[in-house]
Amino acid sequence: MNNPRKPVVVVTRKLPASVEARMGELFSVELNHDDRPFSRERLAEAMARADVLVPTLTDTIDAQLIEKAGPKLKLIASFSNGIDNVDVDAAARKGITVTNTPNVLTEDTADMTMALVLAVPRRLAEGARLLAGSAPDSWQGWSPTWMLGRRIWGKRLGIVGMGRIGTAVARRAKAFGLSVNYHNRNRVNPETEAELEATYWDSLDQMLARVDIVSVNCPSTPATYHLISARRLALLRPEAYIVNTARGDVIDEAAMIRCLEDDRIAGAGLDVFENEPAINPRLLELAKAGKAVLLPHMGSATLESRIDMGDKVIINIRTFFDGHRPPNRVLPGRI
Missing domain, CATH: 3.40.50.720 (NAD(P)-binding Rossmann-like Domain)
Known part of the structure; x- marks a missing residue:
């Protein structure tokens, strides 16, 4: 059962083992063990009940999905450098903060x-x-x-x-x-x-x-x-x-x-x-x-970069739920 004192974090893709282990220590985390991309329906279901969604660049988080998000969802902590897959303006209108993982790739x-x-x-x-x-x-x-x-x-x-x-x-x-x-x-x-x-x-x-x-x-x-x-x-x-x-x-x-x-x-x-x-x-x-x-989109595919990205996701989540502005917040109108 989820610990109510920890935010419910849904991760849409499999991440390095060390990152997943650290998330498990800090959050009530739901991992994607088989690494199959989330369908749109599965994304909607996750956004209806999670406190935090951790998508990747393969997940399209558009205005329609964001509008249907549940009241608990307050943070989309994207595991990505680019943020073109998330409608940041729609998230801002819904009161949802968006972060990314810049400068590690x-x-x-x-x-x-x-x-x-x-x-x-x-x-x-x-x-x-x-x-x-x-x-x-x-x-x-x-x-x-x-x-x-x-x-x-x-x-x-x-x-x-x-x-x-x-x-x-x-x-x-x-x-x-x-x-x-x-x-x-x-x-x-x-x-x-x-x-x-x-x-x-x-x-x-x-x-x-x-x-x-x-x-x-x-x-x-x-x-x-x-x-x-x-x-x-x-x-x-x-x-x-x-x-x-x-x-x-x-x-x-x-x-x-x-x-x-x-x-x-x-x-x-x-x-x-x-x-x-x-x-x-x-x-x-x-x-x-x-x-x-x-090549199959492997330009940033090193273990070091993926761990660095995971660390940034964790820091963004922890900072947000400690009541502070996350260091990698993406502001609306900036992409």
């Missing part, structure tokens, strides 16, 4: 971005797949013209979104000999620009037309939906590559697929997709053809 996501920047031009996935999936004698050894990719040293990287992750990507890119270019709502401080030898482009269109590799690192907001549109994809040179570890809907995925199929861009490295977990079958065919490297 930066280095891991930047690592994965850099891995894709390397993997796509150098055809790493193709080479690994050939050896793993072929007969032992199908590879005849080194050849001077076999599996030729493109050098990244000296190429121009264009970063779309120069926040924490974009800046971390830029530091890695500079170490690999890439020229750093970026577009952002606001120019970064002069010290950071000087450190990275970065060139700021006020015009995204002009930057896209001049770089060799595009890295998408901006959040998903109404303003960034299809920011990389069909028109902007057409600005890229045929030798250019695009990498996305941010959110799938920042790129017009259908338009990007057409560009890849028609050889109007050289390749893509994607860790996120517009309609995930569904993957466009045409993208899968492009991956088989060596024109795309596809």
Whole structure:
């Protein structure tokens, strides 16, 4: 039976064992042991009786669900960096506080971005797949013209979104000999620009037309939906590559697929997709053809980051029920 002195906390997905154990000590917690995503009905049921809901980015907490939430629900402590899956304004109108887990995924996501920047031009996935999936004698050894990719040293990287992750990507890119270019709502401080030898482009269109590799690192907001549109994809040179570890809907995925199929861009490295977990079958065919490297949204998937996120969720819950403002509260109108 739930301890009435502890808030009832419903967690929608399986979390690291150490995080779940700590939650069990502090709260009347209901865990998702089989890790199956909650249906909409199950989300509604949880929100009708919980004090705290701990969703993840795979849970859409829209205005309709929030409006039907029970009177006990006072906190949505999202286990996520982005908060585009929660209607924060609707929660505020209902008197529900929303928190997230920011600033713990930066280095891991930047690592994965850099891995894709390397993997796509150098055809790493193709080479690994050939050896793993072929007969032992199908590879005849080194050849001077076999599996030729493109050098990244000296190429121009264009970063779309120069926040924490974009800046971390830029530091890695500079170490690999890439020229750093970026577009952002606001120019970064002069010290950071000087450190990275970065060139700021006020015009995204002009930057896209001049770089060799595009890295998408901006959040998903109404303003960034299809920011990389069909028109902007057409600005890229045929030798250019695009990498996305941010959110799938920042790129017009259908338009990007057409560009890849028609050889109007050289390749893509994607860790996120517009309609995930569904993957466009045409993208899968492009991956088989060596024109795309596809990963299953694993940019932040390290044990360290997941534990850090869990710690932030716990701190947000404890602070809220101690009568204080949670450190990671998301204010309405800020996404």
